[in-house]
Amino acid sequence: MSDHDYKPKSKVGQWFNDRLPLLTLANHLTDYPTPKNLNYWWTFGGILTFCLITQIITGLTLAMHYIAHADMAFESVEHIMRDVNYGWLIRYIHANGASMFFLAVYIHIFRSLFYGSYKSPREIIWILGIIIYLLMMAAAFMGYVLPWGQMSFWGATVITNLFSAIPFVGEGIVTWLWGGYSVDNPTLTRFFTLHYLIPFLILGLVVLHIWALHVPGNNNPVGIDIKKPSKDTVPFHPYIVIKDGFALLMFMIVFAFFVFYTPNILGHADNYIEANPMVTPAHIVPEWYLLPFYAILRSVPDKLLGVVAMLSAILILAALPWLDTSKIRSAVFRPLYKQFYWILVADVLILGYVGAMPAEGLYLLIARVATAYYFLHFLVILPVLGFKERTLPIPLSITEPILGGSPNLAAARHGESKIK
Amino acid sequence: MSDKKPKRREFLFTATTAVGAVGAAAVVWPMVDQMNPDASVKALASTEVDVSSVKPGNTITVLWRGKPVFIRRRTKEEIEEARSVKMEELIHPEKDEDRAKNPEWLVMLGVCTHLGCVPLNDKGDYNGWFCPCHGSHYDTSGRIRKGPAPWNMEVPKYEFVNANTIKIG
Numbered sequence A: 001m002s003d004h005d006y007k008p009k010s011k012v013g014q015w016f017n018d019r020l021p022l023l024t025l026a027n028h029l030t031d032y033p034t035p036k037n038l039n040y041w042w043t044f045g046g047i048l049t050f051c052l053i054t055q056i057i058t059g060l061t062l063a064m065h066y067i068a069h070a071d072m073a074f075e076s077v078e079h080i081m082r083d084v085n086y087g088w089l090i091r092y093i094h095a096n097g098a099s100m101f102f103l104a105v106y107i108h109i110f111r112s113l114f115y116g117s118y119k120s121p122r123e124i125i126w127i128l129g130i131i132i133y134l135l136m137m138a139a140a141f142m143g144y145v146l147p148w149g150q151m152s153f154w155g156a157t158v159i160t161n162l163f164s165a166i167p168f169v170g171e172g173i174v175t176w177l178w179g180g181y182s183v184d185n186p187t188l189t190r191f192f193t194l195h196y197l198i199p200f201l202i203l204g205l206v207v208l209h210i211w212a213l214h215v216p217g218n219n220n221p222v223g224i225d226i227k228k229p230s231k232d233t234v235p236f237h238p239y240i241v242i243k244d245g246f247a248l249l250m251f252m253i254v255f256a257f258f259v260f261y262t263p264n265i266l267g268h269a270d271n272y273i274e275a276n277p278m279v280t281p282a283h284i285v286p287e288w289y290l291l292p293f294y295a296i297l298r299s300v301p302d303k304l305l306g307v308v309a310m311l312s313a314i315l316i317l318a319a320l321p322w323l324d325t326s327k328i329r330s331a332v333f334r335p336l337y338k339q340f341y342w343i344l345v346a347d348v349l350i351l352g353y354v355g356a357m358p359a360e361g362l363y364l365l366i367a368r369v370a371t372a373y374y375f376l377h378f379l380v381i382l383p384v385l386g387f388k389e390r391t392l393p394i395p396l397s398i399t400e401p402i403l404g405g406s407p408n409l410a411a412a413r414h415g416e417s418k419i420k
Numbered sequence B: 001m002s003d004k005k006p007k008r009r010e011f012l013f014t015a016t017t018a019v020g021a022v023g024a025a026a027v028v029w030p031m032v033d034q035m036n037p038d039a040s041v042k043a044l045a046s047t048e049v050d051v052s053s054v055k056p057g058n059t060i061t062v063l064w065r066g067k068p069v070f071i072r073r074r075t076k077e078e079i080e081e082a083r084s085v086k087m088e089e090l091i092h093p094e095k096d097e098d099r100a101k102n103p104e105w106l107v108m109l110g111v112c113t114h115l116g117c118v119p120l121n122d123k124g125d126y127n128g129w130f131c132p133c134h135g136s137h138y139d140t141s142g143r144i145r146k147g148p149a150p151w152n153m154e155v156p157k158y159e160f161v162n163a164n165t166i167k168i169g
Helices: A011-021 A023-032 A040-063 A073-082 A085-117 A123-144 A150-165 A168-179 A184-212 A236-261 A288-300 A305-322 A336-356 A361-388 A407-419 B003-035 B039-043 B076-083
Strands: A034-037 A231-235 B048-049 B061-063 B067-073 B105-109 B130-131 B137-138 B143-146 B158-162 B167-168
Touching: A011 A023, A011 B061, A023 A150, A023 A236, A034 A236, A040 A184, A040 A236, A073 A085, A085 A123, A085 A236, A085 A336, A123 A150, A123 A184, A123 A288, A150 A168, A150 A184, A150 A305, A168 A184, A231 A236, A288 A305, A288 A336, A288 A361, A305 A361, A336 A361, A361 B130, B048 B061, B105 B167
Parallel strands: none
Antiparallel strands: A034 A231, B048 B167, B061 B067, B067 B105, B130 B137, B137 B143, B158 B167
């Protein structure tokens, strides 16, 4: 990094910076050299930061009115909706904000998959991201339990019961998680505590995620290593700040559409019925962002193996930097991978769809095929593709394909560098 | 002198680490155990139910430890059906005689052993219960016959206090 020798202009600034180099940090962040070819898929990091801050602020304000008690939680949420000034707005932002958060994180993850951003030297950034994603799922699940509606209660029951699949100690763990013999008040109070804690853990991990990003710098659509700073880079401020800001504005329009026009479309009507431990709703489905994993869980007829398959589907992502054996990052130069990439996108969407449908007949069959393909993609296709695929020549720099000669020249140079 | 010193240091180092580890464990355990069921939850361990109004072929559901308990007064056909099943056909082999001491009364936790939903009465392929969450079918003895659930629905500890009252727990 080039900012070690940064010196504030003012005397006071220098005095402060010598004692706590915050101004050096600020200078690093504004001058941070960014590839100049970053497209709009790269704006979701900023959008996600916005989502996290939104959830924390709306969450804090909701917590001022919510009561974490099995007898009062449901009513206190209705109290927020009807009595608290702008309570409806804050709650709808928070509830839809969770969905927006996941929408953005899925785009962010699939951006990484397309452009190979998880590959060396960015493995730690990627793994931190997977941990953040896991924590997001935990926070979303526990948050969904807090209104203490029917879906809250039965969602909590089903998900905590996943742990009962663990041999020998499973039942003991579930009782421990519940603090009783069923989901009840002790479960609610601890879920509230953890739901409050996790966003701050995520915030800490986001700092590490960005820190780890700033060591090698951003990947880019061409996926090549670039010199920093150089003709291939622009400073983060104002170029990326403006671009991120514009994308964020577009995103907020979508966000606002859900909040103001269809605030309940992503939820379930059953959750406006208070929790009843005697009756399970006829059709239990998780929130949309967990459906693909739910489909994987249900596609395996054995309880323990179903849970193992579901967890593996998430954890396999952490091993991705080593499962993908190709040296070329960007799918732009990987004609075969590009096709398999879109098949994987379709596969995950299909899993999401069948996850929302009853687990029987044709749906179950489709879920099983899609589950098998999901694992096939990561465990067989990706490792083999790295050796078999004939990749296209990559340019030497970001500027070169635009300014520097014909692609043939680039191809020749690429071949040359390989021989060396 | 020179070979005595490191030994003394090693001893102090090991002893200090050991004391530290015991202390850490002593602090961690209360933090973990506070999440287990507390005394007030455990105190609600038994329930008495009057079953005099239950007619043959009907099921009542009562709450025990926050969980639904099915109490079914079975018909002759149901009992016969439950008792005629061969053990080899069962996923979790249990004799109906062991599950329902008094054949007319089946008492069990109304909790699917898959992921804890409440199965529906008089549904499914085996005339017993059907779990709507992930499609487990139970027979007239509450035994798992088809679907992802690994075990039969659990029979809790219970006894007839008198002809009309069942004490669960």
